Amino acid sequence: MTGGVDPYTVLGVGRGADRAEIHAAYRAAVRRTHPDAGGTAEAFEAVQDAYETLRNARPHRSGPDAPRAPRSRAAPRPPAPAGDGSSSGRMEALLAESRRLEDEARRLAGLPLRHGAPVSPADGTGEDSVAAILRDAGQQVRSAAQDGVREIRRRVRRML
Secondary structure, three states, rough: OHHOHHHHHHHOOOOOOOOOHHHHHHHHHHHHOOOOHHHOOHHHHHHHHHHHHHHHHOOOOOOOOOOOOOOOOOOOOOOOOOOOOOOHHHHHHHHHHHHHHHHHHHHOOOOOOOOOOOOOOOHHHOHHHHHHHHHHHHHHHHHHHHHHHHHHHEEEEEEH
């Protein structure tokens, strides 16, 4: 910035302004000082220089006249799952969510629920949920294939 003009003053923002405030002030100053909108080229260049100075400011600079680093806009952390806050509590919450999702998938597939209502495996082996879903899906596919074979045989007999 030439001439020692304070970039904060040029844009009309305080020293504690964050990146969004600086950008909004820059946009307003550009609309106000642009030569096509009745402003002067010098004022427009001063706004451009001030914005470049603040946008490229280094956070390690210090002193009363140094531009401040913009505040971080980190994503908020998701809420902690219910429980005691320990890793075992979080694992229990994840397991409960996994069971809920499995039951929803089974409901959509027309299969009996495994966790929402007590369902024991037909063979009593205590198999895990993935194996049970695959077994049930295999039975449905075999049943549909047998129905298709019967229908094809019936149509072939009609034609003969």
